[in-house]
Amino acid sequence: MDVIQIVLLAIATFIFAIDQFSLTELIYRPIIACPIIGAILGDLNTGLVVGGTYELMMVGNMPVGGAQPPNAVLGGIVAMIFAVKSGFTVEESLGASVIFAVFGQYVVTLTFSLTSVLMARADKAAENADPKGIAVVNYMAMAFLAALFTVLAVIAYVGGSAMSAPLQQFSETFSWFMGGLGAAGGMMRYVGFAILLKIMLANDMWGIYLAGFAAAALLGNVSATSGATLLLVAFIGAAIALYDYNMNVKMKNLEGNGGMSDGI
Amino acid sequence: MASNATTYKDLTPAQPLDKKTLNTMVWKSMMLQASFNYERMQAGGWLWGILPGLEKIHTNKEDLSASMAHNLEFFNTHPFLVTFVMGVVLSLEQEKADINTIRAVRVAAMGPLGGIGDALFWFTLVPVTAGITANMSISGSLAGPILYFVITFGVQMALRYFLMYWSYSLGTQAITLLTKNAKEFTHAASMLGVFVVGALTCNYGATTLGMMIPNGTTIDATGAEVANYIDVQGLLNGILPALIPLGFTMMCYFLIKKKGWTPIKCIVLLLVIGIVGCIFGIWSGDYTALVPVPWHA
Numbered sequence A: 001m002d003v004i005q006i007v008l009l010a011i012a013t014f015i016f017a018i019d020q021f022s023l024t025e026l027i028y029r030p031i032i033a034c035p036i037i038g039a040i041l042g043d044l045n046t047g048l049v050v051g052g053t054y055e056l057m058m059v060g061n062m063p064v065g066g067a068q069p070p071n072a073v074l075g076g077i078v079a080m081i082f083a084v085k086s087g088f089t090v091e092e093s094l095g096a097s098v099i100f101a102v103f104g105q106y107v108v109t110l111t112f113s114l115t116s117v118l119m120a121r122a123d124k125a126a127e128n129a130d131p132k133g134i135a136v137v138n139y140m141a142m143a144f145l146a147a148l149f150t151v152l153a154v155i156a157y158v159g160g161s162a163m164s165a166p167l168q169q170f171s172e173t174f175s176w177f178m179g180g181l182g183a184a185g186g187m188m189r190y191v192g193f194a195i196l197l198k199i200m201l202a203n204d205m206w207g208i209y210l211a212g213f214a215a216a217a218l219l220g221n222v223s224a225t226s227g228a229t230l231l232l233v234a235f236i237g238a239a240i241a242l243y244d245y246n247m248n249v250k251m252k253n254l255e256g257n258g259g260m261s262d263g264i
Numbered sequence B: 001m002a003s004n005a006t007t008y009k010d011l012t013p014a015q016p017l018d019k020k021t022l023n024t025m026v027w028k029s030m031m032l033q034a035s036f037n038y039e040r041m042q043a044g045g046w047l048w049g050i051l052p053g054l055e056k057i058h059t060n061k062e063d064l065s066a067s068m069a070h071n072l073e074f075f076n077t078h079p080f081l082v083t084f085v086m087g088v089v090l091s092l093e094q095e096k097a098d099i100n101t102i103r104a105v106r107v108a109a110m111g112p113l114g115g116i117g118d119a120l121f122w123f124t125l126v127p128v129t130a131g132i133t134a135n136m137s138i139s140g141s142l143a144g145p146i147l148y149f150v151i152t153f154g155v156q157m158a159l160r161y162f163l164m165y166w167s168y169s170l171g172t173q174a175i176t177l178l179t180k181n182a183k184e185f186t187h188a189a190s191m192l193g194v195f196v197v198g199a200l201t202c203n204y205g206a207t208t209l210g211m212m213i214p215n216g217t218t219i220d221a222t223g224a225e226v227a228n229y230i231d232v233q234g235l236l237n238g239i240l241p242a243l244i245p246l247g248f249t250m251m252c253y254f255l256i257k258k259k260g261w262t263p264i265k266c267i268v269l270l271l272v273i274g275i276v277g278c279i280f281g282i283w284s285g286d287y288t289a290l291v292p293v294p295w296h297a
Helices: A003-019 A030-041 A044-058 A072-085 A090-096 A098-127 A131-173 A175-200 A203-220 A226-256 B019-031 B043-057 B061-070 B079-094 B099-138 B143-179 B182-203 B232-239 B243-257 B263-279
Strands: B212-219 B225-231
Touching (some): A003 A131, A030 A072, A044 A090, A044 B143, A072 A090, A090 A098, A175 B099, A175 B243, A175 B263, A203 A226, A203 B182, A226 B099, B019 B079, B079 B099, B099 B143, B225 B232
């Protein structure tokens, strides 16, 4: 066990954990992250092979529309550790790393839930017109996520594949809790919608709100249009808004002319 | 809490933003998802990104506070295309447009970009680049990862710069037309905004029931016994698709608007509903219910 390796691994994991959502959103990808981890562990070539293989696996598995695959960052890092340190083949390493990828996903779910609570602190900063407060909230969220990822990577390095069984056990015992956290996480956006609607939903807007809902229900459930649902919704919405704008401007101009512009 | 002001105190349009500030914001736009969360998604990073501009625009502390408050509301778009929304919103902020107008334009702009960005980036550029470079990598060449990074990062940054400058100048030009009929524009923009939020409720609303109630067995054509289930979510879809997301959104709206609940209180309530639901196997998902129930496998 090498202290320098652990420190470098921890630093790299910390950065990749942040990069998966911020920064470049690219260096966390296995094709880049695995060679870096490989270089740290002293086997660059394995890093290139694992990275290339994992990247191809992931191409059909993108972080699209808020859906999260079992975490690629931890999956790649842990697969590398097993491949280099335990001498597993590429396939064996990727297989053994799956449970860590699942835990990476738990950490993401936990962070995204807790950061919802942190938003109250951001509101306070906004109230006081304090830009530094906003920066602090962002730093706190990133540090929390990255620190937990680092802990998991170090556990994999120190404990090796022997850690898989207890982690598996834990995830089976507490799956109801993580499932519940995930379900609650999926519900929290309704609070976000409600805050927007609190101001936007004037009394004459209810029909428009439900019309938007209906448009998305229609377009989103047809395979030919579902990918572009929100763009198509915006087209319809823009037509309604333009009509409303033109009508109201016309009315205003009529009133301005004292109703004498009938021109007959 | 979101401020209830609808207009800024200082209505004198601010000086146009200089190149340096715009460039700073292009780079800060990379931190859009730094404080991503389930409630407001990218709101924290969004505000962080446009703050350099907002601080230049709103020299009055009260106005800065009002602007920060409304920019902390729910926000979600594609990370690589966000500078397009930034440019438009900043041009409106600079003109001290009505806050309702800025909110409505922001909401209307962020939604469609998500789908466009996914299609351009995750479905096209990344798979194509990966297809070329992954095999170089597997055969042991360092050029694989380097090329991958250069291509994807280069395209991403070029897009961020271009969209920021383009949409900022677009917004500044359009605004002179709109100030003449500001009230009518605000109403129309709000309609578009509400329409999009309605669509988001359905499109982003992911909560479904995972209850499959056993309902006896039948014998199929080959003589094998087949178990039957009543799919409760299927029944709900027959009444109204995305009924649960709509119901929860209305519940939160009612609690916040009529009962004066804070967002935090709503979040805690949903946390309880989510976890208790999974104890009894009510919500869908890949988990084992704590209480053994017949309807959740």
